[in-house]
Amino acid sequence: GNSVTQMEGPVTLSEEAFLTINCTYTATGYPSLFWYVQYPGEGLQLLLKATKADDKGSNKGFEATYRKETTSFHLEKGSVQVSDSAVYFCALSDHQGAQKLVFGQGTRLTINP
Amino acid sequence: DTGVSQDPRHKITKRGQNVTFRCDPISEHNRLYWYRQTLGQGPEFLTYFQNEAQLEKSRLLSDRFSAERPKGSFSTLEIQRTEQGDSAMYLCASSRLRQGGWDYGYTFGSGTRLTVV
Numbered sequence: 001g002n003s004v005t006q007m008e009g010p011v012t013l014s015e016e017a018f019l020t021i022n023c024t025y026t027a028t029g030y031p032s033l034f035w036y037v038q039y040p041g042e043g044l045q046l047l048l049k050a051t052k053a054d055d056k057g058s059n060k061g062f063e064a065t066y067r068k069e070t071t072s073f074h075l076e077k078g079s080v081q082v083s084d085s086a087v088y089f090c091a092l093s094d095h096q097g098a099q100k101l102v103f104g105q106g107t108r109l110t111i112n113p
Numbered sequence: 114d115t116g117v118s119q120d121p122r123h124k125i126t127k128r129g130q131n132v133t134f135r136c137d138p139i140s141e142h143n144r145l146y147w148y149r150q151t152l153g154q155g156p157e158f159l160t161y162f163q164n165e166a167q168l169e170k171s172r173l174l175s176d177r178f179s180a181e182r183p184k185g186s187f188s189t190l191e192i193q194r195t196e197q198g199d200s201a202m203y204l205c206a207s208s209r210l211r212q213g214g215w216d217y218g219y220t221f222g223s224g225t226r227l228t229v230v
């Protein structure tokens with residue numbers, strides 16, 4: 001079945017550091033890929049998405065590129081801020097039936113001033 | 114558009130009691146999903162509706178769980194005879210399936226945190 005593996009956390013960085021959170025997936029066919037962010041006490045918010053190979057999703061300074069050859073969708077940001085502290089989830093969805101999301105286990109990110 | 118609303122935000126119940134959660138999706142969204150998120154894990158799919166029809170249920174959804182979406186609007190998730198293992202965050206999400214394809218990306222509610230003591 002489909003699955004997503006995320007870099008284990010927690011991750012702690014200083015403000016303005018470079019961020020990478022690794023995500024790899026296993027899926028049949030060509031799924032759509034997503035990064036969701038969850039702030040404390042809140043639901044999941046879509047951060048960015050990519051729907052086909054080589055697509056780059058971007059939002060709020062975050063980027064991720066759909067790499068079919070390495071089955072990866074790593075999240076990057078060039079200069080993190082304290083406000084980026086949250087839990088980040090990589091997810092995939094196929095294009096069949098329920099189009100349900102399959103999530104990774106999440107990576108908790110803490111940014112120190 | 115006020116997003117996806119879930120009620121209550123928190124619920125503490127004694128083992129063996131029944132609980133019911135409500136989700137109000139975005140009004141023009143025809144698909145509604147329930148997910149469960151346990152501590153330190155990503156959400157897991159439970160079930161989904163397209164309009165009022167429940168089209169898929171996960172194996173995670175035991176016989177003690179039932180979900181409804183009357184008239185294709187709000188949805189309820191009921192858990193009967195709760196167990197400590199049911200303690201989790203229950204997330205509702207909605208999306209729009211249009212002719213020609215999926216409107217990518219769900220909108221999630223803030224969730225209902227259930228604690229069974």
